[in-house]
Amino acid sequence: DAGITQSPRHKVTETGTPVTLRCHQTENHRYMYWYRQDPGHGLRLIHYSYGVKDTDKGEVSDGYSVSRSKTEDFLLTLESATSSQTSVYFCAISYSGRNTEAFFGQGTRLTVV
């Protein structure tokens, strides 16, 4: 199994509070992604990174920010959580982004109350 770990695995937080999710990889893959998974939707890209300090927005980036200060860590921050951000969040890694296999973390279930 690819070495990719998400933390925390579960979190309940209150509306308006900041939340940070962490994705850690031991594979030295260049590309890292954050997705959210909601019923009735396919996985949707929030943000992705193509190198240290190199990030770009996905299709559902509003209300989220990311940082990648080391190759192995990619952080997703909800600056002020809202109920619409209740979801399951998945991190994924890929060696070169294009035409290479993607490996996924186990997911983080976030509930905003």
Add this chain to the structure above:
Amino acid sequence: KNEVEQSPQNLTAQEGEFITINCSYSVGISALHWLQQHPGGGIVSLFMLSSGKKKHGRLIATINIQEKHSSLHITASHPRDSAVYICAVNFGNEKLTFGTGTRLTIIP
């Protein structure tokens, strides 16, 4: 718009049956991925292909580039195959676009 469509959305079959899940996409792609997600579980990559056919155990994935269509087949299905199967494509860039998944239930 770059889109990925899967069918059927839900599929229930008896143990031992041959299973086919379909994926169609709107424009040319550079690669197509088949993923598996068990209830409450993480997502596992089954196949990545850009042409032809790949086989792993009882699973077979095919792709027809001209018809913009891929199929995932499961032979001699088993209850442990019960999962959501997700098709995802690279539309020529480093991002994946996902289908909404096919929920497969195999009854003993």
